[in-house]
Amino acid sequence: DTAVSQTPKYLVTQMGNDKSIKCEQNLGHDTMYWYKQDSKKFLKIMFSYNNKELIINETVPNRFSPKSPDKAHLNLHINSLELGDSAVYFCASSQNRGRDTEAFFGQGTRLTVV
Protein backbone atom coordinates (compact mmCIF):
# COMPACT_ATOMS: atom_id res chain seq x y z
CA ASP A 1 0.00 0.00 0.00
CA THR A 2 1.26 3.44 -0.91
CA ALA A 3 1.75 5.51 2.24
CA VAL A 4 1.49 8.98 0.69
CA SER A 5 -0.07 9.15 -2.74
CA GLN A 6 -0.64 12.16 -4.92
CA THR A 7 -2.30 12.61 -8.27
CA PRO A 8 -1.65 13.33 -11.01
CA LYS A 9 2.00 12.40 -11.46
CA TYR A 10 2.37 14.67 -14.48
CA LEU A 11 0.44 17.80 -15.31
CA VAL A 12 0.95 19.89 -18.44
CA THR A 13 -1.22 22.96 -18.80
CA GLN A 14 -1.35 26.38 -20.37
CA MET A 15 -0.73 29.67 -18.67
CA GLY A 16 -3.80 31.13 -17.04
CA ASN A 17 -5.46 27.78 -16.35
CA ASP A 18 -6.56 26.54 -12.93
CA LYS A 19 -5.45 23.11 -11.76
CA SER A 20 -5.57 20.92 -8.66
CA ILE A 21 -3.27 18.30 -7.18
CA LYS A 22 -4.62 15.78 -4.71
CA CYS A 23 -2.82 14.05 -1.86
CA GLU A 24 -3.82 11.29 0.52
CA GLN A 25 -1.92 9.55 3.30
CA ASN A 26 -2.81 6.28 5.03
CA LEU A 27 -0.18 6.52 7.78
CA GLY A 28 -2.51 8.03 10.35
CA HIS A 29 -0.32 11.12 10.56
CA ASP A 30 -1.62 14.39 11.94
CA THR A 31 0.40 16.75 9.77
CA MET A 32 0.58 17.15 6.01
CA TYR A 33 2.72 19.43 3.88
CA TRP A 34 3.14 20.75 0.40
CA TYR A 35 6.68 21.31 -0.83
CA LYS A 36 7.84 22.80 -4.12
CA GLN A 37 11.05 21.60 -5.75
CA ASP A 38 12.33 23.91 -8.44
CA SER A 39 14.70 23.24 -11.33
CA LYS A 40 17.69 23.65 -9.01
CA LYS A 41 16.29 20.85 -6.85
CA PHE A 42 15.73 23.11 -3.85
CA LEU A 43 12.87 21.72 -1.76
CA LYS A 44 10.89 24.56 -0.22
CA ILE A 45 7.97 24.25 2.18
CA MET A 46 4.76 25.94 1.04
CA PHE A 47 2.05 24.90 3.49
CA SER A 48 1.52 22.71 6.50
CA TYR A 49 -1.74 21.47 7.97
CA ASN A 50 -2.21 19.82 11.35
CA ASN A 51 -5.52 18.03 11.86
CA LYS A 52 -7.10 20.04 9.03
CA GLU A 53 -5.84 23.35 10.45
CA LEU A 54 -3.40 25.53 8.52
CA ILE A 55 -0.30 26.04 10.67
CA ILE A 56 2.32 27.10 8.16
CA ASN A 57 1.83 29.35 5.18
CA GLU A 58 5.14 30.42 3.75
CA THR A 59 5.25 33.41 1.42
CA VAL A 60 3.30 31.73 -1.34
CA PRO A 61 1.18 33.71 -3.84
CA ASN A 62 -2.55 33.81 -3.12
CA ARG A 63 -3.09 31.88 -6.34
CA PHE A 64 -2.12 28.79 -4.36
CA SER A 65 -4.85 27.56 -2.04
CA PRO A 66 -4.54 24.38 -0.01
CA LYS A 67 -7.59 22.56 1.28
CA SER A 68 -7.73 19.79 3.85
CA PRO A 69 -11.13 18.08 4.05
CA ASP A 70 -9.80 15.71 6.72
CA LYS A 71 -6.43 14.92 8.24
CA ALA A 72 -5.72 12.23 5.66
CA HIS A 73 -6.15 14.51 2.66
CA LEU A 74 -4.48 17.73 1.57
CA ASN A 75 -5.20 19.15 -1.86
CA LEU A 76 -3.53 22.05 -3.64
CA HIS A 77 -5.43 24.28 -6.03
CA ILE A 78 -3.57 26.72 -8.23
CA ASN A 79 -5.32 29.57 -10.03
CA SER A 80 -4.09 31.50 -13.04
CA LEU A 81 -1.04 29.34 -13.60
CA GLU A 82 2.21 31.09 -14.57
CA LEU A 83 5.35 29.83 -16.27
CA GLY A 84 7.24 30.18 -12.99
CA ASP A 85 4.92 27.69 -11.33
CA SER A 86 6.56 24.89 -13.30
CA ALA A 87 8.17 22.62 -10.73
CA VAL A 88 7.72 19.32 -8.96
CA TYR A 89 5.24 19.53 -6.09
CA PHE A 90 5.60 17.04 -3.27
CA CYS A 91 3.06 16.19 -0.66
CA ALA A 92 4.38 14.83 2.64
CA SER A 93 3.07 13.78 6.02
CA SER A 94 4.49 13.43 9.51
CA GLN A 95 3.33 12.48 12.97
CA ASN A 96 4.64 15.66 14.58
CA ARG A 97 4.55 14.44 18.16
CA GLY A 98 6.76 16.88 19.97
CA ARG A 99 10.05 17.12 18.14
CA ASP A 100 9.44 14.31 15.67
CA THR A 101 8.96 15.95 12.32
CA GLU A 102 10.18 13.03 10.19
CA ALA A 103 8.30 13.39 6.93
CA PHE A 104 7.29 10.81 4.34
CA PHE A 105 6.87 11.99 0.78
CA GLY A 106 4.53 11.21 -2.06
CA GLN A 107 5.91 10.47 -5.52
CA GLY A 108 5.59 14.08 -6.66
CA THR A 109 3.61 15.90 -9.33
CA ARG A 110 5.62 17.39 -12.16
CA LEU A 111 3.78 20.52 -13.24
CA THR A 112 4.71 22.07 -16.56
CA VAL A 113 3.12 25.36 -17.54
CA VAL A 114 3.42 26.23 -21.23
Added chain:
Amino acid sequence: QKEVEQNSGPLSVPEGAIASLNCTYSDRVSQSFFWYRQYSGKSPELIMSIYSNGDKEDGRFTAQLNKASQYVSLLIRDSQPSDSATYLCAVGYNKLIFGAGTRLAVHP
Protein backbone atom coordinates in the same frame (compact mmCIF):
# COMPACT_ATOMS: atom_id res chain seq x y z
CA GLN B 1 21.97 33.44 5.51
CA LYS B 2 20.21 30.28 4.37
CA GLU B 3 18.56 28.30 7.13
CA VAL B 4 20.15 25.00 6.10
CA GLU B 5 23.34 25.01 4.03
CA GLN B 6 24.98 22.22 2.09
CA ASN B 7 27.71 22.10 -0.50
CA SER B 8 25.97 21.40 -3.80
CA GLY B 9 28.78 19.20 -5.09
CA PRO B 10 29.11 17.05 -7.01
CA LEU B 11 31.09 15.03 -4.53
CA SER B 12 32.86 12.31 -6.45
CA VAL B 13 34.24 9.28 -4.60
CA PRO B 14 35.55 5.92 -5.80
CA GLU B 15 33.63 2.77 -5.05
CA GLY B 16 34.49 1.42 -1.61
CA ALA B 17 35.57 4.79 -0.22
CA ILE B 18 33.94 6.82 2.55
CA ALA B 19 31.69 9.65 1.40
CA SER B 20 31.38 12.55 3.83
CA LEU B 21 28.45 14.93 3.49
CA ASN B 22 28.12 18.07 5.59
CA CYS B 23 25.35 20.42 6.60
CA THR B 24 25.08 23.52 8.80
CA TYR B 25 21.93 25.14 10.12
CA SER B 26 21.14 28.56 11.52
CA ASP B 27 18.23 28.04 13.96
CA ARG B 28 19.54 27.02 17.38
CA VAL B 29 16.12 25.83 18.56
CA SER B 30 16.14 23.03 15.97
CA GLN B 31 15.61 19.66 17.60
CA SER B 32 15.33 17.09 14.82
CA PHE B 33 17.82 16.38 12.08
CA PHE B 34 17.39 14.15 9.07
CA TRP B 35 19.17 12.96 6.00
CA TYR B 36 17.15 12.15 2.91
CA ARG B 37 18.33 10.55 -0.31
CA GLN B 38 16.77 11.56 -3.60
CA TYR B 39 17.39 9.75 -6.85
CA SER B 40 16.82 11.69 -10.04
CA GLY B 41 13.11 11.90 -10.81
CA LYS B 42 12.12 10.31 -7.51
CA SER B 43 10.85 11.57 -4.19
CA PRO B 44 13.06 12.13 -1.11
CA GLU B 45 13.55 9.01 0.99
CA LEU B 46 14.48 9.17 4.66
CA ILE B 47 17.72 7.35 5.44
CA MET B 48 18.79 8.69 8.85
CA SER B 49 17.40 10.69 11.73
CA ILE B 50 19.35 12.05 14.70
CA TYR B 51 18.21 14.04 17.70
CA SER B 52 21.11 14.08 20.19
CA ASN B 53 24.72 15.16 19.97
CA GLY B 54 27.09 12.45 18.89
CA ASP B 55 27.05 9.68 16.35
CA LYS B 56 24.30 7.37 15.19
CA GLU B 57 25.10 4.38 13.04
CA ASP B 58 22.79 2.39 10.79
CA GLY B 59 24.48 -0.10 8.50
CA ARG B 60 26.88 1.76 6.22
CA PHE B 61 25.51 5.13 7.29
CA THR B 62 26.63 7.23 10.25
CA ALA B 63 25.02 10.52 11.14
CA GLN B 64 26.89 12.98 13.35
CA LEU B 65 25.35 15.91 15.20
CA ASN B 66 27.05 18.80 16.96
CA LYS B 67 24.45 21.26 18.21
CA ALA B 68 27.03 23.67 19.63
CA SER B 69 28.54 24.06 16.16
CA GLN B 70 25.13 23.72 14.45
CA TYR B 71 26.56 21.02 12.25
CA VAL B 72 25.23 17.71 10.96
CA SER B 73 27.11 15.24 8.81
CA LEU B 74 26.51 11.94 7.08
CA LEU B 75 29.20 9.37 6.45
CA ILE B 76 28.64 6.59 3.95
CA ARG B 77 31.12 3.75 4.30
CA ASP B 78 31.99 1.36 1.48
CA SER B 79 30.28 3.64 -1.05
CA GLN B 80 28.53 1.88 -3.91
CA PRO B 81 27.50 3.19 -7.34
CA SER B 82 23.90 2.75 -6.16
CA ASP B 83 24.57 5.44 -3.53
CA SER B 84 24.89 8.00 -6.31
CA ALA B 85 22.08 10.45 -5.61
CA THR B 86 21.38 13.83 -4.09
CA TYR B 87 21.50 13.87 -0.29
CA LEU B 88 19.26 16.38 1.43
CA CYS B 89 19.85 17.59 4.96
CA ALA B 90 16.65 18.55 6.79
CA VAL B 91 16.24 20.32 10.11
CA GLY B 92 13.04 20.29 12.10
CA TYR B 93 11.29 22.31 14.77
CA ASN B 94 7.56 22.46 14.03
CA LYS B 95 8.42 22.36 10.34
CA LEU B 96 11.02 20.62 8.23
CA ILE B 97 13.48 22.87 6.42
CA PHE B 98 15.66 21.37 3.72
CA GLY B 99 19.08 22.25 2.42
CA ALA B 100 19.66 22.46 -1.31
CA GLY B 101 21.27 19.01 -1.33
CA THR B 102 24.67 17.57 -2.19
CA ARG B 103 25.01 15.48 -5.29
CA LEU B 104 27.09 12.37 -4.68
CA ALA B 105 28.66 10.43 -7.53
CA VAL B 106 30.27 7.07 -6.74
CA HIS B 107 32.37 5.83 -9.62
CA PRO B 108 33.48 2.20 -10.12
